Amino acid sequence: MAANNADQVVFDKVAEINASKESCNIRVKVVMLWKPTYINNPNMVPSLDMILIDQEGRAVREISNFAMASNENEYRLVPHKHKINFYKTTRVCVSTDFVDTVDPYHFNSFPDLLARNFDTRVAFDFLVELVSTDLMRVIVEYGREKRLMNLVAQDLSGTRIAVALWGSFAMKLNTYISQHNNETAPVIILLRLAKLKIWGGQPQVGNCLFGSRLHINDDMPQILDLNALDTHVESSSRTSQLNSDTVVANLEDYYLRFQIKKH
Template sequence: MAGQYELINTLGADKQSPKIRVRVLHTWIDKRKYGDSREFIFADEQGDRVQATIKLSLCSRYEGKLVKNKSYLISDFSLINKYYNIMYKHCIGEYRINFGYNTKIREITFPNIPSDVFNFVPYPNIGDVSEDNKFLIDIIGSLISIGVLKTFTKDGEVKENVTLDLEDLCGLKLRCVLWGTMAHAILRYVKENVDGPYIVALQFAKIQYSNIGEIEVSNTLCSSRLLINDDIPELQDFRSRGCTCYDDLRKVEDHVYPTFKDACFALGLLDDDKEYIAGINEANEWASSDYVRRLFVVLLVANNMSRPEHVWECCWKEFAEDIAYRLHNIVPIQVHMCQTIL
């Protein structure tokens, strides 16, 4: 209890005539089999979220009385089951707020309620979300690849989507499929803002599985939110802890390496080629220098070495052991030929 107001996490069927003090975070029209409705996401001062429903038949009664980013005191509402007459669950609580004819709304000034609330799910934990993937999640990541807009017809309706890959701060990747207006929005943003990085957040994303059984996420038809490099603390924090330019990708312990491969080598992400260097040294003990040089060429063609230039620096003397002998044999022949001509 917060004074005379209920906190969202204390709402329950046993509460009589509860009052809540909340901010409107998000709103959309939900298309349903048994009738459309106006949906809201509210948040309180503790950062908890709850979904609220106004039947379309009552929307005119509350027209203009619930505005995004404004705070309200709301009372005389009922609580309904989180899944009643809806496909997806947007919030953690067991109940949704249902507006009735006599529900009271009064706008208030209460800056302690955050203007955005995210519950980002770590990539490894996405598969642990239960309830048959009906629970919508928030995800965030850096855009590392994006495909082209695909258009196709299904059940006589034209549909469009684009596939992209996000990466978290641990280097884990997540496939994301955006549909409709969100597909156009992210493609337009990338086209108009050529220089990255692009920090992307998808709020109220649904979980699905690809044709090969891999977890991926996508937007819902109405309620999902797409944010790209928005000026909000969550995205700024992700950017500050991640890379902000290509030099950052080549930086390891404050040292900027000349190539991405060198940086990966310094991080221990690539093999150190010791086995190839040892193999060349071993072959040099029983084989000719010509054979050792050919062995190096075979390794180059096979593209097995992580840093061929490093192997060269370690083994060039073995490759050149017979050069002095070859030059000794070639020079007298050239001198003899010159004397003959003269």
């Protein structure tokens, strides 16, 4: 992306990247890095994906790809409608003068989430206190196991919203609760790159297929600041009242919990 002599390069702002640009020069920070795999072939890695953020706090997804994405919406994970790609001719070097002064987190308020008052194709960061959890469900579909954990979370005002964590995210939270089931401290989670979907006619926050990160009572400023605040709201979000058991369920049992409507 950048030449060896950065002083001779004019850098593009991430916010100004659009489909009319054949190439661009950017100076960015890598805030996330992961290797997606195919569902039917978990040993095959088609690309190395990143979330990049520039000095103005605008983020974009980069795909160092071996195969192009086929689902545009699946890749709209951050506050930018385009993705960029690294090619064989792309040049990359370490920038020593990147000024990291912008908060990279993008939180939406609970009223906006419940009213869907934002572009729901774009991911956001989600910082909440847990109120309750259902049993972690192991759903078997076509011989493959899927783990799901349904939660209820609340903000500082006591407004609540449903959450669904899948796969390793469900397992991570379930393990945390089982290891801290005798504690009385609140459980604060920060879900980076969350998505909002509609389930059973109601908005529900969940993790993305790729790119999301789950922090549970971690030693980081966002969680510590929320934990230090007194919500003045009656809360049942204590580990002694959260479930850490697991139940095996049929896929049909899960979907039949909600009425199926035909249009």
